[in-house]
Amino acid sequence: MKHFYTYLLLCLGLLPLAIKAQEKKIDFFGSGRFTFNNSSLSGSLINKDTTTARKQMTGATLFDFGLHIRPSENTEIKVTTRVQNDMTGFWGGGIIFNLRELYLRGLMFNRIKYQVGDLNTKMTEYTLFNNQGELSQNNPAAFNTFTEVIAYDKFYGQNSWRQQGATADIGFDFNKYVNHIHVTGLITKNKQTDYFSSPDRLFAGSTIQAKMFNQLIIAYNYSNAFDVQKTAMFSNALFSNTVNSFEVKEDLKVKNLKVVLGGEFGKSNVTYENTTNAPLINDGMFMDGAINIDNKKKNWNIGVDLRSVETNFRSIGAQSRRVDFGAVASEYPYYTNRESARPANMLSVLTDGNYYNMFLSPTLKDYNPAYENMYPYGKATPNRQGGDVKLAWNHSNKNLLKISGNASMYNEITGQGTTATRDFTNLEILADLGLNEIYKGKKKVHAGLFVKQQNTTRNGTEGIDKIDFKSTQIKVGVEYEIIPNLEIQLAGIILNAKGNEFLAQRNSFNEIIFYKSYNADLQETILLGGINYQFSKYNCLKIQYQQADWNNKLLAENQYAINRLAIIYNLFF
Amino acid sequence: MKKTLLYLGIIAIAIISSCKKETKIEGPELVDIFGDFKILEPLKASIKSPNFATGDIVIYNTKLSIRTNWTVEIIGLNSGAMKIFTGNDKDFSLNQIAWNGSISFAPFFRKNEPVVARMSFENYPDTLYSDTIIIAAARPTPLVDILIDDFESPQRAYNTFTEGQQSYNSTSVNYSGISAAEKTRFFVMAGNHGPTASLFICGMALSAKISQGTANNYFVFNTDNPKKVFFNAYVYGWGEKNAQLSVEFQEDDNLDGIYQPAEEGTYNYRMNVNWTGWKLVSFSYDETSISTSGGFGNTDRNGKKELDRIINAQFLLLAQAGTSGATRVGIDFASFTYSAPFQP
Numbered sequence: 001m002k003h004f005y006t007y008l009l010l011c012l013g014l015l016p017l018a019i020k021a022q023e024k025k026i027d028f029f030g031s032g033r034f035t036f037n038n039s040s041l042s043g044s045l046i047n048k049d050t051t052t053a054r055k056q057m058t059g060a061t062l063f064d065f066g067l068h069i070r071p072s073e074n075t076e077i078k079v080t081t082r083v084q085n086d087m088t089g090f091w092g093g094g095i096i097f098n099l100r101e102l103y104l105r106g107l108m109f110n111r112i113k114y115q116v117g118d119l120n121t122k123m124t125e126y127t128l129f130n131n132q133g134e135l136s137q138n139n140p141a142a143f144n145t146f147t148e149v150i151a152y153d154k155f156y157g158q159n160s161w162r163q164q165g166a167t168a169d170i171g172f173d174f175n176k177y178v179n180h181i182h183v184t185g186l187i188t189k190n191k192q193t194d195y196f197s198s199p200d201r202l203f204a205g206s207t208i209q210a211k212m213f214n215q216l217i218i219a220y221n222y223s224n225a226f227d228v229q230k231t232a233m234f235s236n237a238l239f240s241n242t243v244n245s246f247e248v249k250e251d252l253k254v255k256n257l258k259v260v261l262g263g264e265f266g267k268s269n270v271t272y273e274n275t276t277n278a279p280l281i282n283d284g285m286f287m288d289g290a291i292n293i294d295n296k297k298k299n300w301n302i303g304v305d306l307r308s309v310e311t312n313f314r315s316i317g318a319q320s321r322r323v324d325f326g327a328v329a330s331e332y333p334y335y336t337n338r339e340s341a342r343p344a345n346m347l348s349v350l351t352d353g354n355y356y357n358m359f360l361s362p363t364l365k366d367y368n369p370a371y372e373n374m375y376p377y378g379k380a381t382p383n384r385q386g387g388d389v390k391l392a393w394n395h396s397n398k399n400l401l402k403i404s405g406n407a408s409m410y411n412e413i414t415g416q417g418t419t420a421t422r423d424f425t426n427l428e429i430l431a432d433l434g435l436n437e438i439y440k441g442k443k444k445v446h447a448g449l450f451v452k453q454q455n456t457t458r459n460g461t462e463g464i465d466k467i468d469f470k471s472t473q474i475k476v477g478v479e480y481e482i483i484p485n486l487e488i489q490l491a492g493i494i495l496n497a498k499g500n501e502f503l504a505q506r507n508s509f510n511e512i513i514f515y516k517s518y519n520a521d522l523q524e525t526i527l528l529g530g531i532n533y534q535f536s537k538y539n540c541l542k543i544q545y546q547q548a549d550w551n552n553k554l555l556a557e558n559q560y561a562i563n564r565l566a567i568i569y570n571l572f573f
Numbered sequence: 574m575k576k577t578l579l580y581l582g583i584i585a586i587a588i589i590s591s592c593k594k595e596t597k598i599e600g601p602e603l604v605d606i607f608g609d610f611k612i613l614e615p616l617k618a619s620i621k622s623p624n625f626a627t628g629d630i631v632i633y634n635t636k637l638s639i640r641t642n643w644t645v646e647i648i649g650l651n652s653g654a655m656k657i658f659t660g661n662d663k664d665f666s667l668n669q670i671a672w673n674g675s676i677s678f679a680p681f682f683r684k685n686e687p688v689v690a691r692m693s694f695e696n697y698p699d700t701l702y703s704d705t706i707i708i709a710a711a712r713p714t715p716l717v718d719i720l721i722d723d724f725e726s727p728q729r730a731y732n733t734f735t736e737g738q739q740s741y742n743s744t745s746v747n748y749s750g751i752s753a754a755e756k757t758r759f760f761v762m763a764g765n766h767g768p769t770a771s772l773f774i775c776g777m778a779l780s781a782k783i784s785q786g787t788a789n790n791y792f793v794f795n796t797d798n799p800k801k802v803f804f805n806a807y808v809y810g811w812g813e814k815n816a817q818l819s820v821e822f823q824e825d826d827n828l829d830g831i832y833q834p835a836e837e838g839t840y841n842y843r844m845n846v847n848w849t850g851w852k853l854v855s856f857s858y859d860e861t862s863i864s865t866s867g868g869f870g871n872t873d874r875n876g877k878k879e880l881d882r883i884i885n886a887q888f889l890l891l892a893q894a895g896t897s898g899a900t901r902v903g904i905d906f907a908s909f910t911y912s913a914p915f916q917p
Contacts, residue, residue: 194800255740264879414599416598416600417599418598462603502603513600514606
């Protein structure tokens with residue numbers, strides 16, 4: 001027995017050494033989160049709605065446990081599991097275990113980088129790109145943790161789509177004229193067959209990029225989403241969407257100015273084989289040219305972007321939407337006595353992960369014109385031509401003042417349902433002010449303002465096709481540091497949308513088959529106040545009181561407000 | 574600088590030269606949808622006395638001035654049976670409403686029953702009625718592949734159970750005042766629950782052995798593909814908005830002839846029964862999810878759906894979260910079909 005205790009003590013003593021010895025082979029990481037929402041519903045809606053519960057309490061605790069395993073110098077395995085327990089899952093009944101992430105990556109022949117399993121895939125804004133969702137940019141800091149959590153949960157990364165498959169890249173260096181050539185390829189599974197009528201779909205992409213004269217980059221991009229023959233037993237229907245594009249980018253130095261010239265142009269092709277009623281779709285072209293001038297000495301920057309994307313341009317990788325307005329809210333999912341699905345409001349879009357999509361879609365999904373009407377599918381939005389001018393300036397003390405603005409004018413190339421085309425204008429102004437820098441205060445006092453105005457007009461030719469739709473967003477935020485790491489955060493977002501629009505309804509071939517008349521006199525507000533305690537860069541606690549009001553005066557009986565106490569504790573380790 | 578201007582010029586010329594307006598219109602013309610609404614021809618049925626037993630098909634026709642969202646309800650004036658068509662066409666000769674005597678909502682249309690079609694529009698108050706037609710012979714009920722139960726035998730050995738703390742729970746094979754969806758009887762689960770009580774109210778399980786009337790412990794399917802097997806049942810709702818029905822399938826994972834809820838999996842499909850009347854509910858076995866009730870089928874020994882191990886079909890009446898009070902749900906003609914949902 002004595003020996004047993006001796007061995008035990010020895011083993012326990014050696015354990016930390018053993019772990020330390022394996023430190024390079026294996027390391028642990030993870031994240032944890034606790035969320036709690038206690039909300040109540042009020043407003044004119046409840047006078048007629050006798051079915052929707054007036055209060056809801058939801059929440060969850062979850063932990064992600066991850067391992068980096070390095071079996072050899074050139075190989076790494078990453079695996080992450082998730083354990084989640086919703087507040088309604090008592091005594092372990094609601095616990096969900098998921099394998100959240102798994103990939104293997106490494107280096108072959110000391111030259112080819114590869115990765116298999118889960119991939120973050122991204123190419124250009126016209127071939128494969130995960131555009132930001134509506135309302136997600138330039139938000140007050142009070143919203144940051146909520147939007148970051150959605151981006152983390154959905155693997156949005158830097159505008160990338162999370163897919164499963166394999167990728168590899170290789171580079172070659174040269175001495176004369178051409179400095180470097182880089183070749184990247186990827187193939188992922190985009191859709192699983194149902195074995196009967198819907199085949200497997202794969203997505204393949206490649207980029208060949210050459211850097212020349214130390215300043216000029218030329219690239220060719222290719223993406224192709226295609227169905228795999230014979231994976232569905234009772235259907236030979238096949239879909240394919242290819243995009244070929246060329247990119248040029250040149251960095252120049254003109255006196256004190258850094259000038260970047262860039263452009264991308266290309267075309268898409270869509271085919272349907274063995275598919276009943278499938279249309280023949282003409283190829284769609286796009287062209288994008290931009291110049292950006294940066295004066296680092298005087299802290300200003302100006303950029304101009306001119307763009308034309310044809311009506312038939314289709315790119316499954318670049319036109320898939322992040323926000324899915326067809327999804328159902330996690331809080332008060334249905335309302336009114338008809339128990340209709342409650343449309344997403346601003347609070348849903350900013351804080352509810354249910355609305356966020358992770359899959360590439362072959363069809364152009366619905367959007368809400370009150371939130372975004374000009375670029376609902378990012379730069380690759382079809383049927384648009386026009387340009388943007390961007391200006392930015394910051395004070396020599398960057399923490400004191402930053403101002404930027406963006407003005408855009410676009411129009412449609414082809415009229416929808418009429419020969420008349422829509423005209424779009426968009427104006428954005430962002431100001432960021434470090435108030436404590438003015439009086440040299442030690443405690444951080446920060447204020448931010450973002451204003452966006454978007455107008456859509458169409459001078460009708462037939463009377464009924466006239467469109468006049470305006471939306472304005474104002475976002476204001478103030479953060480005040482009470483003691484180190486503890487801030488009071490106040491924020492407000494106001495959205496006004498007024499006028500009429502026609503929303504296109506599309507079939508599975510992306511053809512417009514009908515229109516829904518959309519009329520709004522909408523005012524939405526979110527007001528919130530709370531505290532944020534930053535334990536460390538990767539660990540914070542937010543306690544907030546949020547008030548969201550939705551009021552479309554044309555549907556006055558459906559006006560509602562959601563008042564919510566929200567607690568979120570977020571940790572990465 | 575000259576070089577920069579040259580690049581700028583090339584880009585601007587390229588973009589500007591690419592700018593164009595196409596005279597072609599994308600999608601249907603707006604005037605065809607949002608123009609003046611007029612009914613150009615009345616709603617008419619092509620046959621006055623259809624014999625659905627011999628395959629007659631009634632074509633309903635009308636003509637509208639624009640395309641708009643419409644609903645056509647074909648209503649049995651004695652039975653209350655209903656068939657619903659929706660669409661937005663304006664010329665019905667191109668896209669016909671073809672009715673083969675089937676139903677959207679139970680019960681079934683009957684022989685010698687007068688039937689009328691009613692057409693209403695989403696954006697206009699007008700309502701059209703067709704002339705009344707008389708059904709010479711009703712459409713025979715299509716066969717299902719496996720009948721779980723039509724609930725016509727009150728003496729059948731149903732395993733019924735209730736939440737012990739609830740005093741008002743009851744199960745019954747008879748329920749007065751409501752006609753069965755199929756034949757004369759159906760199964761009702763009813764109960765009362767308080768706001769803080771468990772969501773479970775009462776339930777009924779039927780073994781595969783009793784259902785099939787054979788010695789086989791398990792339902793016998795001709796495929797193991799869960800995407801290919803559909804469960805179907807008529808579900809009656811009283812419009813109370815607090816009932817939830819859970820349809821469950823218990824798998825005897827170790828094939829010992831006994832279902833052990835702590836160790837073997839139950840796959841379920843839940844629905845809120847918010848409607849009034851009979852509704853045909855169908856889902857594939859692939860759409861079911863493993864139970865989340867600890868110790869009640871949330872652990873599957875084999876970790877997968879196995880059709881050939883389903884030993885019991887179980888129906889639970891649950892309360893929707895946050896509700897209280899009396900609630901109930903009716904079930905009739907529960908079945909399995911292959912490849913497609915049951916289409917009566």
